[in-house]
Amino acid sequence: MAKEKEESQGLSRREFIAKAGVAVATGVVGSVMASGPKPVEAQEGLAQSGYIEWDADRCVACSRCLMACAVYHESAMAPQLSRIKWEENDFLSGFRFRRPLLCKQCDQPECYYACPLRDKALCIDSETGARYINRAECTGCGACMRACPLEVSRINFDEEMGKAIKCDLCKDRKGGPVCVEVCLTHALSLVPRERRAG
16 A cells, blocks of 8 residues: 555655655755854863053054064065054045054964864964964965954965964064064053963
């Protein structure tokens, strides 16, 4: 009776099982694809980092910090290669607002968790806690740039090299961050990790 019913619906038992199997497999694959990769859980005990603080009242928008960063890291006067992003807005009054956009060196850095080569391409310095990109390992996939929680991603991209670049607090420089050193009005200051607010 069941066989007659299957045949009357135009399906043999074998065809029915095969189609049902495909439907189940498609549903499982679809749900996995829709959910995407599982997010990496935030790790406890990540080394904390200092960060660079900007004082809007002192800043004269000279962009020395931007240029010094590019020269120190890339030996080039090329703003697009700076680890500092620069924001400019023209208001209706004709007043131009300019400011540096600095990496916050997040306690739980989403850029770090998003990197498929975490601890190889996007790393945390054991001495300073600075979150930095190891250019030799970076593939330029852009996952870190997309993961940055700030409205304007603080991670830049070197188009020529095809690599991401971000602030590393000049971790290997004896004098500390070069942008802080060259700021004539002391609008930038390094907040050490010991003084970082929880």
